[in-house]
Amino acid sequence: MDPNFQYIFPAIRGIQAKREYYVSMCPLHLIPKIFIWDEEVLPPELRAQRILNKSRVPEMARYLTEGPENYVFSAITASIDADVTFEAIGEESNNNQVGVLRVPMSARFIINDGQHRRAAIEMALHEQPDLGNETIAVVFFLDRGLTRCQQMFADLNRYAVRPSRSLGLLYDHRDEMASVAKLVALKSKAFKDVVEMEKSTLSARSRKLFTLSAIYTGTSALLSNIETESEEERASLAIEFWDEVDSHVPEWGLVRERKITSGEVRQDFIHSHGVALHALGKVGNELLRKQPRQWKTRLKKLATIDWSRSNSEFWEGRALVIGRVSKANQSVTLTTNILKKHLAIPLKPEEQEIEEAFLRGDDV
Known part of the structure; x- marks a missing residue:
């Protein structure tokens, strides 16, 4: 794919573990198109996520379609396996963390956390396309290979405690x-x-x-x-x-x-x-x-x-x-x-x- 073709995300740049990461907002209609889920055929040791539990998806989709005025979905976390460019809107410290993230369209987005939300969004959009204009937060990390992605999944879920x-x-x-x-x-x-x-x-x-x-x-x-x-x-x-x-x-x-x-x-x-x-x-x-x-x-x-x-x-x-x-x-x-x-x-x-x-x- 021509490297001149890019995704451009408004983003905020941050630092964790001495690595840059970026927070953006994506329209819901882009989520199924950007985050392709194709890892079901891979064994667990070659996946970056747990396999999709399809029985959970319809209930989550109904939650979206039946409560379009009061649903809440937390951010999706993903890794990008390409060289990206962040352009700050200014040079001063107040402005150099806010800008745009340029990602080649040849990039692959690997979901570290949120594949069920992604699947539910896709299902809900078939029933209510107007939801596509709403947004969800996405946290982008730069891909460091399968081992790093698997470790991110483990870390993201390490301290997750389901409420009683x-x-x-x-x-x-x-x-x-x-x-x-x-x-x-x-x-x-x-x-x-x-x-x-x-x-x-x-x-x-x-x-x-x-x-x-x-x-x-x-x-x-x-x-x-x-x-x-x-x-x-x-x-x-x-x-x-x-x-x-x-x-x-x-x-x-x-x-x-x-x-x-x-x-x-x-x-x-x-x-x-x-x-x-x-x-x-x-x-x-x-x-x-x-x-x-x-x-x-x-x-x-x-x-x-x-x-x-x-x-x-x-x-x-x-x-x-x-x-x-x-x-x-x-x-x-x-x-x-x-x-x-x-x-x-x-x-x-x-x-x-x-x-x-x-x-x-x-x-x-």
Whole structure:
């Protein structure tokens, strides 16, 4: 290709590890054209990135197309395997870091971080071409070969820590169920002052009894396929349900009254763990849909359940696996089954099948 043909990016020049790098803004419609992804056929040792996980891309693309006025995408990081020229707009120190970056069109751009964003942008543009006029930040490093690119990928991800599910839900204002779960956590008597809003696991010394993520999962199961007119109405129904459950589980109230510690309850009982909340939500959903006028009466038998971990005949193989609490899908179903049987609620066909396999001792 003729070296006179160039990409020209407005850019800011910076220094890291005594090497120059450049920050620019690229229109979204250029991203799929400049950053060609063709490394899927290469083995890991010859790639500069992880292989593209195609299952993640449609969800990210929907995030763009369904929220065109409030999406946020972080910068793409790429290496350029060509000689580039940076022309500052001035000689003085205030101006010599701002200018234009000239890159030969023969250059190859290697994505160090952001290949899923690139793929999502390409998919979203097919549905909404107008997004192409918007921009995304791109950080350009100069290519120093495959080893350097692989090291950059490792370094960029070395200290990346995914936020806990509870914290993600706490800060999520798009997911309606997240908003409902937050209202439930804040307004329900059952959960007053005993919900960990940031962490998704609780230490033995934590003064909290539940996590926001567990309340979200249980409440999602509770309200599944139940039509309500508003978010507030959904929250109100969930609060009413969880407060009714609370009236039949005395240990929850004792923790709020500081008569026993949350650590003691979580160590000795099943009912405050995520698997129990999820199962209670599924049971509640069945009652709310099929017995909307009698569900509170049916829940009274919760008071006669021995929720203690030592009740292994009731919980082992269901909420407990070799004495440890399990949140696996199979554990949730088997815990739901035992609660339904105790409350005289018929099992669904798929639940009955899993129950029979469990009772036979099959691996389920």
